[in-house]
Amino acid sequence: MSRRRRNPQQRFARAVVYGIILLTVLGMILAMISASSAASTQDTAGRAPVIVLGTRDLTWGGLREIAGSSSSAAGDAGSLLDAASSGEPVNVVVRSANPATCPADGWLTLGAGSRARALPPGAASTPGAPACLDAPDAASALAASRGSGYEARPGALATALAKAGAPATAIGDAASLALATEGGAATTSDSLKELLASGPSGLTLVDTAAGVTTAEQRVTALARAREAVLAAMPRARVVIVSVADAESPGPQIGILPAGTTSPRGRDGGLLVGDSTHQAGLIQLTDLAPTILAALTGSPHPGGASARMTGSALALPDSPPPAASAEPGATDPAGSRAVEELADGALRARASHLTTIPSILLLVAASGALALTAALALRGAPRPRALIALRGASLAASCLPLAALLSGVIPWWRAGASADEPSWAAAAAALAAILFIGGALAGLVALATRAVGRPRGEVALVAGLTSLAWLLDAALGAPLAFNGALGMDAVVAGRFYGMSNTGFAIAAAALIIAIAALRALSPPGRGWALGLVALMGGGALALDGAPWLGADLGGALTLAPVLVVLAVALAAPELGRRGRLRAGLGAVAGMLVVGTVLAGLDLARPADRRTHLGRFAAGLADGSAWGTLERKAGALIAPFLSSALALTALMAGLVTVVGAAWWGAREHRAWREGRSAYRWLTTGRAAPRWVGSALVGLGVLVVVETLLNDSGPSMAVISAATAAPLILRALLAARPGQRPA
Structure with a gap:
């Protein structure tokens, strides 16, 4: 059956009806958009100024x-x-x-x-x-x-x-x-x-x-302006x-x-x-x-x-x-709030004033101990000298932990006027660190002797130091922020999580703790790998997770160090091919950890991301290069603008070069059998874990120097943390006997 054809008049009428319907729908859509825009404008205009x-x-x-x-x-x-x-x-x-x-x-x-x-x-x-x-x-x-x-x-x-x-x-x-x-x-x-x-x-x-x-004039002008605003516009925010x-x-x-x-x-x-x-x-x-x-x-x-x-x-x-x-x-509550804020500002300024003296205390104590030990152990020393070195090395190894715990003592209030600290605050901070360090050394010695494990002092001190710094970072840095070692609100580089100084201490102590515990654990590669996986993995999570330590540079540094440490502990005697595989595994571990942490942070809302997430986003849009340039400038700027900083850098370089020359000379003399320290190997062999720890520390110093904007200072702090612990391990013999 054929369909009846419509005449032109019917087709025209149908098109007109469809056109009217289409125009009506478009008009309604435009009206809704206009109303929404007007409502938005009215809402913006109606908000209190x-x-x-x-x-x-x-x-x-x-x-x-x-x-x-x-x-x-x-x-x-x-x-x-x-x-x-x-x-x-x-x-x-x-x-x-x-x-x-x-x-x-x-x-x-x-x-x-x-x-x-x-x-x-x-x-x-x-x-x-x-x-x-x-x-x-x-x-x-x-x-x-x-x-x-x-x-x-x-x-x-x-x-x-x-x-x-x-x-x-x-x-x-x-x-x-x-x-x-x-x-x-x-x-x-x-x-x-x-x-x-x-x-x-x-x-x-x-x-x-x-x-x-x-x-006084600024206070008066501010108060009068506030009164004028509230009198004319009570609803103003x-x-x-x-x-x-x-x-x-x-x-x-x-x-x-x-x-x-x-x-x-x-x-x-x-x-x-x-x-x-x-x-x-x-x-x-x-x-x-x-x-x-x-x-x-x-x-x-x-x-x-x-x-x-x-x-x-x-x-x-x-x-x-x-x-x-x-x-x-x-208002008593308001007065207490203002008093607490004034104390917080005072603490921030005092922390900024105390940072360099506190770091110098750690470095000087470690350096003086190393120099004294090098002189005292050159030739068989008297038993009393060995006992004194053991005590000094234990006390010095407790100082990095004491610097963190010093935050429980209000040293920043010493000699303060209004919210301006004085150098008395720096002296009080150093006194607090020395007092707490001495107390910790005594407690550690008593605890290890009570359980019959005097050689466990190194593992206990290193483990407590690393754990305390990592947990403090994960909890928002209540002790480290505005503390004796920096991370203050004046520099304002970081307000929570793990600082560069804290990481340098925690990572060095972690390496020694893992290596020392390996010596106390049963033999077998499984125990070595398990210790590194358990302790190192936990440290990576506490340090690098965006909602905990939020430390990108630290996580990227720690990953290859842990790989190298695991290989050194599980298989200390590797050939060239084995060392190459270990190095490739370290690089791969660093990349994997960095990628995972960056992905976790990028998944969060933009306004909730940490430095890591913002840097990862900057890599995508090209803005990260400006951040890298600024960090590179921050690395060299202090030495270009401050004669004191440049002098300290030159002194540090001379010290490092001199120590390297002395070490190479003594190593050559040792191999030739004419070293004055040859007697150290008599009786009992040196702990094997010390060599593995030194390998891990060497990788740590190199990688953290390359990956962080304050890398050289971090390397010095890591060395100052590790040196007393290593020396205490080498002097682990019973009092009155020659050390291992």
Whole structure:
């Protein structure tokens, strides 16, 4: 049956109907998109404004000192302390791409959400260059930041806010740098009073320290600006922050609105910084994503903030009204919080002051012990000398563990004024290390003799040292952070996990612990491989896991060391082919461990990644080369800018060359049978595990020097950790007898 053909009029009517339906559907879709966009704009415009009141060189200790003085600014300082009691007080790490952050550096860093710099290094101290307080023009600031090596994108905050339809205004030349972009200048206003009269929305940045010089004047200007903002706009979310630490590098004050929360919650009444993992401590780079989240609902809209390295906190939608306190009334909880923050800032500065003396103590103790032993053992010494060497080597081997445990003693408060430490703190830290080290040596000697295993001293000390440093890193570094050996909030290289110094100590102690326990275990290659797999695998997990130690360089270093150590313990006598296979296995182990850890970190959200994840992501987009260049520059920069550091480097090189020459000479004399140390092999043979440990230590020193930005200093610290333990193992004979 044939289908009836439609006439042209019917086909035309059908097409018209379909067209009307299609246009109706398109109209509905466009209306929905328009409504969604309008709702988004209305939502952005309807959010309570964020007003950042910035100052410079103001700490909690300094603020408390002014509040307790008889100056005219005492009342204003008291009002800021009251604001801290009713808000969320924090310490702010303002470290920029320069070691000391000038106001222009700080404002540019705030607007970039990553460490930037507006002035080239040392510009403030160069004759004819602008002073630190001078704000450079936007073009010069952006050019200086591009060469910082941190891959910062100045103006990322302003760009993201503009895309979201949120206005941003700056008051002050330095504050305007935070909103400066490559595409144009920032929107500025002449005065805060005029801006408040117009009812600003979105973001307002105010440099309250512009035109003032003394700390008292800065406090007064900041307090008056806060009062003016709250009087004109009670719903405004006011953020108070000191953005620069050029006068004395260290944590600065920060007051966030009441009700601010962190993904990591609170600890002891203080907000835990998401980027620092520390209670009451955030970074200046955290403010950009925090402001974006407060004004747009997302800390990372689009790709404008892809270079932001900070982590967002959650500001309240509308802060509660400020409670009116009676004159002289104080909040005990708020006072305790401020006191704890002031103590934390003091500890950070004291740690920065004490790091070099503490490291020198470990190195000097180890070096003096080695030199004394080399002289005393040249020819058969008296029994009393051997006993003294045994005791000294045991005490020196306990010092790296004592340096970590010294954090339980508040040595940083010795001789302090406000939040400025004195050299008395460094002396107190060294005294604490020596006291704890001596106590540990006595306890270890008593414990090993009580169980009838005096030769287990080396394994016990090395095992405890490695375990303590690894567990502390896995738990967030409560002892190592702002401790005697660095990892402080002034340098701000790392806030949690395993530091380079900690790894150098833990890895050296781990190698000796595994080798020494191998000597105490039953014979058989299985025991050797099992010890390396169990202890080494656990150490790799604690050190390298992104949510524990988060130490990429350490994990990549430890993997080949463990492979070589396993081969040395299980099969000490290998031919050339066996050593080649061991070397290839070490390289393969390093690559596998690095790939696995990088993959685990890349699987996490972008704002939760550690240094490892960000570096792995940088390898994909090409930005990692800037990081490598910056780290390479950081390796040589101290020796180019400091005569003392260059002198120390030359002295170290001379010492290493001299020791190598002396060792080669003694080794040749030993093989020829004319060495003065030949008597050391009489009676009982030297422990075989010592040779395996030395092989592992040699690989550790070489690899950590090549893979870490502070490799040479790590090598020295590893050697200083291992030398007393090795010497104690060689002197393991009973008191009064010749050593093995």
